[in-house]
Amino acid sequence: MKNKFSAFLMLLSSILILATSCKKEEQVVSPPLPGNEFLTTIKLHLISSDNVDTLVATWRDLTPEDTNPPDTSLAALILKPNTTYSAQLELLDETKSPAEDITAEIKERANYHRIFYFPSSSLGTNLSVAVTDLDTNNPPLALGISSTISTQNVSSGFLQVILKHQPNVKDGTFAPGSTDADVKFQISIQP
Amino acid sequence: MSFTFSLERKVLLAWLLFFACLASIQAQDCDSRLQLSISNPSTQAVSAQLFFKGTERIVNLKTSTSINTLCPGNYRLVILQSGYQPVDTSFVLTQSLDLHLQLIPEIKQLHEVEIHDDRSDENGFRTLQSSTLQAAAFQLNAGKPLGEMLKEVSGVSSLQSGPTISKPIIHGLHSNRILLINNGIRLESQQWGTEHAPEIDPFNVAKVTVLKGAAGLRFGSDAIAGVVLMEPYEMSSEKGLKADVRLVGNSNGRQGGASARIEKTFGGKLQGMGLRIQGTLKNGGNVQTPHYYLANTGMRERDASVSWQLNRKKLALELSGSVFSTQVGIFTGSHVGNVDDLLAAFSSSKPIDSVGFERKIDRGYQTVLHGTGKARVCYHFSDTKKIELIYGLQHNRRKEYDSGLPYSNDPAVMLAAQADFKISTHTADLLYQANLGKHYTLNSGLSLMTQGNVFQGLEYRALIPNFRNYGSGVFAALTRQWKKWQAEAGLRYDYRWLECYRLDYSTLATYAVQRDFSNVSFSSGATYDWTKQFSLSFHAGSAWRAPNVNELYGNGVHQSAASFEIGDSTLKSERAYQLSISGVWETEKSRVELGVYRNQIDHFIYLKPLLKPVVTIAGAYPAFQQTQVNAIFSGLDLDVKTSLWKNLKVGGKLALIRGYNSSIQDYLVYTPPARVDAYLLLEGKPSIKGMKPFIKLSGHYSAQQKNVPEKSDYVAPPAAYFLMQVDAGMSIGKKHPIEVSISVWNLLNTTYREYLNRFRYFADEQGRSVIVRLTIPLQF
Numbered sequence: 001m002k003n004k005f006s007a008f009l010m011l012l013s014s015i016l017i018l019a020t021s022c023k024k025e026e027q028v029v030s031p032p033l034p035g036n037e038f039l040t041t042i043k044l045h046l047i048s049s050d051n052v053d054t055l056v057a058t059w060r061d062l063t064p065e066d067t068n069p070p071d072t073s074l075a076a077l078i079l080k081p082n083t084t085y086s087a088q089l090e091l092l093d094e095t096k097s098p099a100e101d102i103t104a105e106i107k108e109r110a111n112y113h114r115i116f117y118f119p120s121s122s123l124g125t126n127l128s129v130a131v132t133d134l135d136t137n138n139p140p141l142a143l144g145i146s147s148t149i150s151t152q153n154v155s156s157g158f159l160q161v162i163l164k165h166q167p168n169v170k171d172g173t174f175a176p177g178s179t180d181a182d183v184k185f186q187i188s189i190q191p
Numbered sequence: 192m193s194f195t196f197s198l199e200r201k202v203l204l205a206w207l208l209f210f211a212c213l214a215s216i217q218a219q220d221c222d223s224r225l226q227l228s229i230s231n232p233s234t235q236a237v238s239a240q241l242f243f244k245g246t247e248r249i250v251n252l253k254t255s256t257s258i259n260t261l262c263p264g265n266y267r268l269v270i271l272q273s274g275y276q277p278v279d280t281s282f283v284l285t286q287s288l289d290l291h292l293q294l295i296p297e298i299k300q301l302h303e304v305e306i307h308d309d310r311s312d313e314n315g316f317r318t319l320q321s322s323t324l325q326a327a328a329f330q331l332n333a334g335k336p337l338g339e340m341l342k343e344v345s346g347v348s349s350l351q352s353g354p355t356i357s358k359p360i361i362h363g364l365h366s367n368r369i370l371l372i373n374n375g376i377r378l379e380s381q382q383w384g385t386e387h388a389p390e391i392d393p394f395n396v397a398k399v400t401v402l403k404g405a406a407g408l409r410f411g412s413d414a415i416a417g418v419v420l421m422e423p424y425e426m427s428s429e430k431g432l433k434a435d436v437r438l439v440g441n442s443n444g445r446q447g448g449a450s451a452r453i454e455k456t457f458g459g460k461l462q463g464m465g466l467r468i469q470g471t472l473k474n475g476g477n478v479q480t481p482h483y484y485l486a487n488t489g490m491r492e493r494d495a496s497v498s499w500q501l502n503r504k505k506l507a508l509e510l511s512g513s514v515f516s517t518q519v520g521i522f523t524g525s526h527v528g529n530v531d532d533l534l535a536a537f538s539s540s541k542p543i544d545s546v547g548f549e550r551k552i553d554r555g556y557q558t559v560l561h562g563t564g565k566a567r568v569c570y571h572f573s574d575t576k577k578i579e580l581i582y583g584l585q586h587n588r589r590k591e592y593d594s595g596l597p598y599s600n601d602p603a604v605m606l607a608a609q610a611d612f613k614i615s616t617h618t619a620d621l622l623y624q625a626n627l628g629k630h631y632t633l634n635s636g637l638s639l640m641t642q643g644n645v646f647q648g649l650e651y652r653a654l655i656p657n658f659r660n661y662g663s664g665v666f667a668a669l670t671r672q673w674k675k676w677q678a679e680a681g682l683r684y685d686y687r688w689l690e691c692y693r694l695d696y697s698t699l700a701t702y703a704v705q706r707d708f709s710n711v712s713f714s715s716g717a718t719y720d721w722t723k724q725f726s727l728s729f730h731a732g733s734a735w736r737a738p739n740v741n742e743l744y745g746n747g748v749h750q751s752a753a754s755f756e757i758g759d760s761t762l763k764s765e766r767a768y769q770l771s772i773s774g775v776w777e778t779e780k781s782r783v784e785l786g787v788y789r790n791q792i793d794h795f796i797y798l799k800p801l802l803k804p805v806v807t808i809a810g811a812y813p814a815f816q817q818t819q820v821n822a823i824f825s826g827l828d829l830d831v832k833t834s835l836w837k838n839l840k841v842g843g844k845l846a847l848i849r850g851y852n853s854s855i856q857d858y859l860v861y862t863p864p865a866r867v868d869a870y871l872l873l874e875g876k877p878s879i880k881g882m883k884p885f886i887k888l889s890g891h892y893s894a895q896q897k898n899v900p901e902k903s904d905y906v907a908p909p910a911a912y913f914l915m916q917v918d919a920g921m922s923i924g925k926k927h928p929i930e931v932s933i934s935v936w937n938l939l940n941t942t943y944r945e946y947l948n949r950f951r952y953f954a955d956e957q958g959r960s961v962i963v964r965l966t967i968p969l970q971f
Contacts, residue, residue, distance in 0.1 A: 008568070008570070008580050009621070011568070011580055012621050012637070015617070015619045016619065024659065025613075026643040026644055026645050026658060026692060027657070027659070027692055027701070027703075028645075028657075028692075028701070029657050029692050029693060029694040030645075030646075030647050038597075038598060039598070039808050039809075040808065042808065059808070061807060061808050064747075064807055064808070067757060067814060069805075070806065093598070105598045105599070105600070106598075165595050167594065167595075167596075175535065175539075178526050178527055179527075179531065179532050179810055180595065180809060181808050181809055181810075182529055182531070182808075182810030182811075
């Protein structure tokens with residue numbers, strides 16, 4: 001009985017040795033895959049129709065896993081009343097240097113994306129955005145990287161910019177798909 | 192010429208002689224003797240049918256009968272005694288044979304839950320509330336995911352993520368607080384995930400025992416809510432070749448499943464050796480609610496298992512291996528960008544992206560590959576002492592592909608998974624069981640475990656980090672038997688060491704963080720057999736659970752929950768103290784079981800909603816922080832059944848649970864609401880080999896959960912609902928009967944949402960499903 005008992009114990013210890021001698025893969029932590037871009041920055045570039053004013057507002061969060069709110073002091077625009085601006089949206093991954101241009105990716109997959117612009121109710125009709133670029137659908141649907149922004153009277157509020165990801169479900173409306181970006185730019189229309 | 196003629200004659204003569212001999216054997220005196228003795232618990236006389244060469248002879252048996260005028264040859268003996276399992280045995284009679292037969296009271300077939308009588312085995316301790324489902328009853332739910340099949344047991348509900356992903360909840364707790372033991376090996380995978388279903392093939396499960404309560408003593412840490420023990424079919428000890436094919440078809444999702452099993456058991460010198468090979472294939476497409484299809488809810492599954500066993504008088508050996516592989520589509524409507532998306536989905540009457548039926552599985556989906564290897568040695572020193580060593584090796588590879596393609600041009604990145612987990616686990620258990628003297632039984636053991644986890648994938652923030660852990664435990668329990676009493680007590684000590692490896696993203700250097708945990712668990716209880724019909728059990732025990740790596744270090748957006756979950760690396764172990772009392776009253780016609788329990792969990796880890804949302808580039812997410820509080824889960828399970836007339840049975844179940852956060856004097860979110868089930872069962876007489884034909888009508892009522900804390904959920908719990916179901920079955924054929932069963936789930940095509948389905952924000956539950964099942968035995 002004693003011999004059989006110790007036989008079992010020996011079996012157990014040999015299993016132990018076997019198990020712990022395996023290679024320790026977990027000690028190698030894989031860094032983020034190169035070439036995987038993700039969004040950190042959205043920039044809104046405006047040029048007035050008379051080519052006098054050039055503006056840029058930047059919404060940036062370089063530490064997405066940090067629960068502290070990002071610094072959005074640069075995500076603000078001061079616009080002149082009764083003016084028309086041509087606007088370009090730029091999306092970047094600034095964790096890489098040089099920064100990776102996501103805008104190009106979105107243009108390539110234009111049929112799966114749509115950018116919407118929603119002025120806040122405090123701006124009312126004093127800010128309107130008309131999207132000017134199209135995708136390659138038949139008939140073509142709006143994309144939203146290029147647009148025209150027109151202002152009227154003095155007011156303030158914010159402009160909500162939403163990037164929707166609509167694989168195979170893009171139909172021109174807001175509802176389908178899911179949100180990849182949703183940021184607010186502070187707008188102040190003043191002389 | 193005369194020579195050949197002579198030879199031909201000789202050959203002819205030889206043949207004539209041969210046939211004469213044969214004839215003479217036939218005409219031989221039929222004076223073989225057959226002695227039949229029967230251990231008959233019934234007082235009635237037993238009548239047996241003896242078949243020989245197409246003739247039938249009725250033998251009336253009391254305890255022993257002897258027939259002296261039989262011819263030698265092949266015989267078949269059949270005894271059909273009402274209330275007992277049919278006896279059907281074949282034997283060869285030469286000169287004389289002593290045949291001992293045993294009448295076994297009938298096992299309640301198919302639809303009834305049985306309390307496990309033999310508690311002296313190492314599976315659990317008798318005083319702990321438990322329920323057992325035998326193979327036929329369990330397999331009657333085939334066509335559902337495993338988590339849904341387990342709901343048949345009272346006190347068990349399920350946490351769903353859509354129609355194809357389901358995991359069991361025992362008394363309100365799930366995931367890391369339940370142990371799933373499959374064929375003696377503790378399932379180790381990414382079980383912390385609420386949308387990670389158990390990697391077990393239900394076709395390979397014969398018996399399910401659910402231990403409800405702090406079963407930590409025998410099984411170690413984590414068994415706070417209970418343990419689900421799943422055992423495969425037992426191998427026959429007689430020589431033979433058995434095979435069967437099981438087919439299941441489900442109209443909802445147009446799902447088909449097939450499982451084939453072949454088992455060879457040897458005789459002669461290799462008596463006790465058996466080999467079983469089994470495989471399963473499943474394929475399903477989009478599932479349907481009463482009003483629309485759920486896009487991308489197809490599934491695929493491919494499993495295979497091999498088991499070699501040798502069972503001798505003193506020694507038992509087993510070598511088993513299995514592979515489980517699945518691909519599950521994730522309902523596209525559940526992929527939300529942020530809370531606004533989620534609320535928009537909830538307020539629309541049907542999912543925004545509408546589809547029809549499709550079998551194709553697109554991104555997002557999960558793929559899981561789980562391999563298990565087991566080696567077991569069991570040695571019986573004597574009838575009353577045995578030692579067992581079980582070694583298990585598991586490897587789990589889980590990949591989750593988001594529906595959103597990564598922003599990249601690199602084709603390798605485009606094909607990669609957002610989350611890619613690889614976890615390998617070695618377990619070794621040494622168990623020693625012995626009877627000490629006349630009244631005591633000792634159950635003891637030593638457990639060792641080690642695990643390594645590697646996370647890869649596109650997600651910038653690791654959901655859980657790489658880690659290595661080691662665990663060890665030692666336990667001993669004594670059971671004492673008196674005339675009407677049985678009492679038990681046991682202690683266990685566990686030690687766990689965890690090392691996590693993380694990457695400092697700025698310096699790209701790897702650093703390690705260590706934690707260790709040690710705990711004592713205990714278990715004690717008593718059962719009193721008050722009368723022949725009534726017994727009362729009491730159990731008090733404790734269990735503990737170390738915080739899981741995702742609770743410690745997880746930090747980020749939980750995609751389909753549209754929430755930002757924040758871990759806490761300072762979390763302590765949870766400790767549960769459980770009290771339960773249960774009573775069983777059983778007569779020939781009826782059975783009532785009532786159990787009440789209170790499970791107090793100190794340092795209970797849960798996600799507490801924070802006041803301020805987390806602002807990210809994709810919008811604002813409500814934030815939840817892993818927090819420790821003191822929680823109390825209490826409840827009641829009632830199971831009643833009775834025979835109304837000879838063949839008509841009626842029964843019902845009631846389960847009530849209350850989950851309370853005693854630290855803040857409020858309820859806990861995601862506690863299952865009250866559930867009531869009732870059924871009417873009509874049964875017919877069984878054929879010799881087949882099952883009893885039956886038809887069963889059942890109803891299920893789920894109340895609305897009204898006890899929900901504020902701000903912990905986006906949407907109020909859904910309304911109460913009532914579902915009906917019908918099941919029917921019979922066997923076809925006499926010699927090798929085919930078992931057929933048909934079920935219609937959600938008979939009334941009711942539109943409803945289930946509180947414990949995380950996809951209730953986005954869509955209704957499944958509509959009517961018609962399931963057909965066939966079990967076909969194969970002959971070789």
